[in-house]
Amino acid sequence: MTVRIGVTGATGRMGREVIDAVGDREDCEVVFAVTRDPDGRSVGGIEVEPDGEFDSLVVEREPTVVVDFTAPGSAVDYARSCAGAGVAFVTGTTGFDDEGFEALADAAEDVPVLRAPNFARGVEALVNVVGEAIGNLPGYDVELVETHHNDKVDAPSGTAKRLLSEIEASGDFAGRTHGREGDQPREAGEIGVHALRAGDVTGEHEIIIANNHEEVRLTHRAEDRGVFAAGAVDAAVWLAGRDAGLYEFGDVVAD
Numbered sequence: 001m002t003v004r005i006g007v008t009g010a011t012g013r014m015g016r017e018v019i020d021a022v023g024d025r026e027d028c029e030v031v032f033a034v035t036r037d038p039d040g041r042s043v044g045g046i047e048v049e050p051d052g053e054f055d056s057l058v059v060e061r062e063p064t065v066v067v068d069f070t071a072p073g074s075a076v077d078y079a080r081s082c083a084g085a086g087v088a089f090v091t092g093t094t095g096f097d098d099e100g101f102e103a104l105a106d107a108a109e110d111v112p113v114l115r116a117p118n119f120a121r122g123v124e125a126l127v128n129v130v131g132e133a134i135g136n137l138p139g140y141d142v143e144l145v146e147t148h149h150n151d152k153v154d155a156p157s158g159t160a161k162r163l164l165s166e167i168e169a170s171g172d173f174a175g176r177t178h179g180r181e182g183d184q185p186r187e188a189g190e191i192g193v194h195a196l197r198a199g200d201v202t203g204e205h206e207i208i209i210a211n212n213h214e215e216v217r218l219t220h221r222a223e224d225r226g227v228f229a230a231g232a233v234d235a236a237v238w239l240a241g242r243d244a245g246l247y248e249f250g251d252v253v254a255d
């Protein structure tokens with residue numbers, strides 16, 4: 001059965017990639033595309049409609065899944081609407097606060113919701129190996145550096161936060177230090193976190209684990225945004241027809 005996909009943030013960097021990625025597949029189709037201010041634009045031959053029409057489009061076009069890459073506030077609004085309409089929801093949006101995460105969990109009581117800060121399969125692999133590396137190197141200094149394009153709103157990235165949780169769960173650390181300035185020598189057990197913003201960098205994450213004699217660097221570099229879109233569409237197709245609940249991209253990759 002063809003999975004019917006509604007796309008939010010359709011004119012954004014990721015929304016456009018998602019529409020392209022769906023167009024390359026036979027098992028799904030875009031049934032509507034919305035954004036905050038469409039201004040008569042179309043993407044991949046699909047007319048983009050104002051997101052004020054979201055609720056009525058969900059009723060009229062009967063999507064199986066909505067795929068969202070927008071902003072935390074709008075993502076929560078779309079998730080609530082999907083929960084009310086019985087439509088599955090995939091979001092790659094980052095920058096949620098605790099309230100936002102709770103709202104997604106609430107929606108997941110009624111419909112399947114899949115949230116992932118990064119839909120690249122390589123990042124999923126990195127998340128799986130970083131804990132093991134940290135566990136094998138107790139007492140080593142750990143620094144995380146992420147680099148993104150100059151329009152990125154949130155810092156550190158959602159992926160960086162996911163990696164930091166994994167690192168913290170795998171070793172004994174004193175806390176995170178976000179950047180350094182002035183007289184600020186490294187404290188024992190701190191994790192340095194550095195968010196770089198420059199040009200149109202798609203997304204790079206590097207974990208440096210070092211002592212005075214050796215250094216390990218674990219790096220993921222996304223070459224283009226198509227890799228995120230492909231993962232998000234895989235997730236949407238995988239989520240269609242599942243039970244209500246909160247899912248992760250790792251569930252898709254492991255299946």
Ligand SMILES: NC(=O)C1=CN([C@@H]2O[C@H](COP(=O)(O)OP(=O)(O)OC[C@H]3O[C@@H](n4cnc5c(N)ncnc54)[C@H](OP(=O)(O)O)[C@@H]3O)[C@@H](O)[C@H]2O)C=CC1
Pocket residue numbers: 008009010011012013014015035036037038051069070071073074091092093094095116117118119120158228
């Ligand atoms: N999970 C993953 O793999 C990835 C996640 N991301 C995340 O996805 C999100 C979007 O990134 P990106 O596509 O680069 O961003 P863009 O700024 O390029 O696009 C955002 C889109 O969302 C819309 N939008 C923004 N704010 C609102 C709002 N308040 N209400 C309704 N629509 C809104 C914009 O509409 P308009 O232009 O009409 O205002 C635009 O269409 C970010 O949180 C980013 O971190 C990004 C890449 C990969």
Ligand SMILES: O=C(O)C1=N[C@H](C(=O)O)C[C@H](O)C1
Pocket residue numbers: 094117118148149152153156157158159160202203204
């Ligand atoms: O905003 C982006 O571009 C990206 N955001 C995600 C994040 O915050 O981790 C994923 C990816 O690195 C690109």
